[in-house]
Amino acid sequence: MNVLVVGSGGREHALVRQLAASAQAPRIFACPGNPGISRHAVNTEVDPLSNDAVAAFCREQEIDLVIIGPEAPLINGLADHLRRDGVAVFGPGAMGARLEGDKEFAKEVLASAGVPTPHYHAFSNLESALKHLATVELPVVVKACGAAQGKGVAVCSTREEAEKHIRLCLQDQVFGQSGLRIIMEDCLFGPELSVLIVTDGQDYCLLAPSRDHKRIGEQDKGPNTGGMGAYAPVPLPADLYAQIDTRIVLPVLAELRRRDIPYRGVLYAGLMLTEGGPQVLEFNCRFGDPETQVVLPLYQGDFLDLCWTTATGQLGRHLQGAPRSAAGVPAGWTGAGLTTWDRHAVVVVAASDGYPGTYTRGKAIDLPAEEAPDRWLIHAGTRQGPQGLVTDGGRVLGAVGTGRDLPAARKAAYELLDQVHFEGLTFRRDIAAIGKEGR
Ligand SMILES: Nc1ncnc2c1ncn2[C@@H]1O[C@H](COP(=O)(O)OP(=O)(O)O)[C@@H](O)[C@H]1O
Numbered sequence: 001m002n003v004l005v006v007g008s009g010g011r012e013h014a015l016v017r018q019l020a021a022s023a024q025a026p027r028i029f030a031c032p033g034n035p036g037i038s039r040h041a042v043n044t045e046v047d048p049l050s051n052d053a054v055a056a057f058c059r060e061q062e063i064d065l066v067i068i069g070p071e072a073p074l075i076n077g078l079a080d081h082l083r084r085d086g087v088a089v090f091g092p093g094a095m096g097a098r099l100e101g102d103k104e105f106a107k108e109v110l111a112s113a114g115v116p117t118p119h120y121h122a123f124s125n126l127e128s129a130l131k132h133l134a135t136v137e138l139p140v141v142v143k144a145c146g147a148a149q150g151k152g153v154a155v156c157s158t159r160e161e162a163e164k165h166i167r168l169c170l171q172d173q174v175f176g177q178s179g180l181r182i183i184m185e186d187c188l189f190g191p192e193l194s195v196l197i198v199t200d201g202q203d204y205c206l207l208a209p210s211r212d213h214k215r216i217g218e219q220d221k222g223p224n225t226g227g228m229g230a231y232a233p234v235p236l237p238a239d240l241y242a243q244i245d246t247r248i249v250l251p252v253l254a255e256l257r258r259r260d261i262p263y264r265g266v267l268y269a270g271l272m273l274t275e276g277g278p279q280v281l282e283f284n285c286r287f288g289d290p291e292t293q294v295v296l297p298l299y300q301g302d303f304l305d306l307c308w309t310t311a312t313g314q315l316g317r318h319l320q321g322a323p324r325s326a327a328g329v330p331a332g333w334t335g336a337g338l339t340t341w342d343r344h345a346v347v348v349v350a351a352s353d354g355y356p357g358t359y360t361r362g363k364a365i366d367l368p369a370e371e372a373p374d375r376w377l378i379h380a381g382t383r384q385g386p387q388g389l390v391t392d393g394g395r396v397l398g399a400v401g402t403g404r405d406l407p408a409a410r411k412a413a414y415e416l417l418d419q420v421h422f423e424g425l426t427f428r429r430d431i432a433a434i435g436k437e438g439r
């Protein structure tokens, strides 16, 4: 099978690595890929945002399956374009991707599905938004409706802060088109949880529940980043698995079918576990980064087969053949009672000093000579220079460790990271350092 993975970050390296481990030994291409990916795949210079260029590449190389990593090409309708050419695609079309690309639309879907989500009001008009702001309870959350690369949301404890973000969106238009409509919603409290639902529109399975660490600083201080680390599975009380399944996953998938929105790929639900139960903060239409780095190694089935059957509407067949837990449920969790995992994974991100602000690129990277079966490096922002590997982004590498429990996985990740060197390397020491209460 010829497989094309679209994207160039840590998520795509993790995807390619997992595909390469398949017993089917696929030929893998990546566009544009990165130096870590090149160990398992052929990188190509095709632009993911040119639907025609990707389609032409698929014809040339007789690609059977395309897996689209980032949201931008999904929102841009790449999946629809390729499907019209008869290529099997893992990733929703533009209609399904709107769940991520338009937060107001996601709210409407949640409301009609009866799924718990914070109350909200939407605005395009500055005066109306400010008038509403004068009446809301604090804290309040202001969100640009469109995709804003993780910078469109402000959790505001004062009206001044909220007004500033509203003006950034509607007046200064710093997020362009994406910020011309905003929502203001109630602020919730509680730990967050990432749930990745793999679905072909009919059947589904849930990957290990994970949690990322968004802030740059330890103890969650400082500005938000793309994610400084993650771990999976997140220990959850057994009844919470069933609640997430019955109150969130099933109604959302049923609502997508009711609206005749086809969805083949992964639907990422960003949840907050409040005292009143889990609520949906947002949807993404693709794998999370860095959550993918820790969720995929825990998947016990053949990952290529999972992607292929999802893309071709045969996920039910894959799930029937998937390895089963002692409780008799497929290797993903389904709310049917599988709440124990025999492996755990942690990823710690090595970032460039200054990130998420300005930082310099091109620093020489010194890597450990060998990886081990329980630990490996994921490339996120690296480049092959004339003299060797150099830094080429804010998030440079992810050190993944796995183990029988979370402390063992954590130890493996940090031991590996200790052997990575480049000028200005920074990382958080408290990734997956969770307390007794499981947070
Ligand atoms: N209603 C809310 N209450 C409290 N915190 C929120 C709320 N909505 C979002 N957040 C916080 O802001 C972060 C980013 O919001 P999210 O909706 O996930 O947008 P995006 O990932 O597109 O930036 C969340 O991970 C969460 O920490």
Ligand SMILES: [Mg+2]
Residues within 6 Å of the ligand: 270, 282
């Ligand atoms: Mg988010």
